[in-house]
Amino acid sequence: MCDTTGNKRSEKALPEEERRFRAIFDHTLQFMGLLTPGGDVLEVNRAALLFIKAREEDVAGRKFWLTPWWSHSRKLINTLRDAVREAARGRLVRFEATHISSEGDPHYFDFSLKPVPGKNGKVIFLIAEGRDITERREAETLLRESEARYRTAIEKSNDGVAIVKDGLHLYVNDRFLRMFGYEDAAEITGQPIMMVVHPDDRKTVKGYHRGRSDGGRSPSRYEFKGIRKDGTAICVEVSVSAIRYLGSPALLSYLRDITDRKVAEEALRRREEELQFKTRNLEEANIALKALARHIEESRQELERNIVLNLRTLVFPYIEKVQKSNLSVRQKMFMEIIEKNLNDVISPFLRAIGHFGLTPTEMHIAGLIRDGRKTKEIAESLHISRRAVEVHRYNIRKKLKINRNRHNLCAFLRSLGS
Numbered sequence: 001m002c003d004t005t006g007n008k009r010s011e012k013a014l015p016e017e018e019r020r021f022r023a024i025f026d027h028t029l030q031f032m033g034l035l036t037p038g039g040d041v042l043e044v045n046r047a048a049l050l051f052i053k054a055r056e057e058d059v060a061g062r063k064f065w066l067t068p069w070w071s072h073s074r075k076l077i078n079t080l081r082d083a084v085r086e087a088a089r090g091r092l093v094r095f096e097a098t099h100i101s102s103e104g105d106p107h108y109f110d111f112s113l114k115p116v117p118g119k120n121g122k123v124i125f126l127i128a129e130g131r132d133i134t135e136r137r138e139a140e141t142l143l144r145e146s147e148a149r150y151r152t153a154i155e156k157s158n159d160g161v162a163i164v165k166d167g168l169h170l171y172v173n174d175r176f177l178r179m180f181g182y183e184d185a186a187e188i189t190g191q192p193i194m195m196v197v198h199p200d201d202r203k204t205v206k207g208y209h210r211g212r213s214d215g216g217r218s219p220s221r222y223e224f225k226g227i228r229k230d231g232t233a234i235c236v237e238v239s240v241s242a243i244r245y246l247g248s249p250a251l252l253s254y255l256r257d258i259t260d261r262k263v264a265e266e267a268l269r270r271r272e273e274e275l276q277f278k279t280r281n282l283e284e285a286n287i288a289l290k291a292l293a294r295h296i297e298e299s300r301q302e303l304e305r306n307i308v309l310n311l312r313t314l315v316f317p318y319i320e321k322v323q324k325s326n327l328s329v330r331q332k333m334f335m336e337i338i339e340k341n342l343n344d345v346i347s348p349f350l351r352a353i354g355h356f357g358l359t360p361t362e363m364h365i366a367g368l369i370r371d372g373r374k375t376k377e378i379a380e381s382l383h384i385s386r387r388a389v390e391v392h393r394y395n396i397r398k399k400l401k402i403n404r405n406r407h408n409l410c411a412f413l414r415s416l417g418s
Helices: 006-028 044-052 074-088 136-154 174-180 199-213 260-324 331-343 348-356 360-370 375-382 386-399 409-416
Strands: 031-035 041-044 095-101 106-117 123-132 160-165 166-174 221-227 235-247 248-257
Touching: 031 044, 031 106, 074 106, 074 123, 123 331, 123 360, 136 235, 160 235, 174 221, 174 235, 199 221, 235 260, 235 360, 260 331, 360 375, 360 409, 375 386, 386 409
Parallel strands: none
Antiparallel strands: 031 041, 031 123, 095 106, 106 123, 160 166, 160 248, 221 235, 235 248
16 A cells, blocks of 8 residues: 555645745745746746736736737837847846836846756746846946046036146146147056156146155146146146046046236236336435425525525616606606516515416506505506406406305405515
């Protein structure tokens, strides 16, 4: 009699293992399916069916490449048919595929076909797996677009850009090459940074670079004298910052050719020095002119004092003697006129009103008015009409700029000569 206890236990355990397999198969996030070596669909998990909103009976028994997952692309259908043939020969096949969801959204999948051999080594099943990599592909696309934007910005930058590691150029943009007179980046990359630094400034730049490499304090922005390929010196302003490049610490440098600016600044400095020199000369000339004007004024005053002194000591005493002699009435009148005119010449009053632009007649009449003469007296002494005197009085007031107020002309004239 045969012992069937073991067989019964196996039959009982089989449904339990199948339930476990089905639970894993249906609840995984990946798309999974079981195919025959010829590509017929045996089973498909729930995630794959939900993606196209289909039932298992809609796809079971059909060729895998004729199911809705592949119907949107003839190229993918051909690729899948070839992949099934390869997998049926015992080879793992893997490629990226695009599938359209039931909402019409494209998704990217990392798809594979894995052969399952039987006891005799022949392939009895194909396991189809699809892992949704849409988010990764979108992230990669965004990263590539970002890299392209940054590369475009750097390549088209008006500043030279260089990435430096361990004192060597790893990358330079086109503007950097043009700035230093090189045509090909291969002439710069891998070369020490000192090849573009003029010998006059290499010690300074080395010190900055060494300090930055040792973690010390070095300026993030400074100027140095650069040297072009042809040996021409240029003035360069550089801004340096620490970055990570290809997973390692590096330095990002932005360089700007400021030679023209330096030339302009030097020209401006020289111009300012010239202006300062000319200003000092003008100030000295102005001081000299003021001293000369002061000397001329002092000489004029001295001359006036000498004239007045000479007239009072050498002329007026003799006029007085002549006036005391026996003169006719006419002679006495002439002597009085001479004496008065001389007194007028040395009078401070005439000097005071000389700059108002009065005519000789107006100055004579102004002197008479100052002496208290009335209009009638002035008219009789000058043998002119009273109306003419009034016109002269008006013109005098106008030239003295007191015609619009009530200043007493006699008092005003006396104040000028006081």
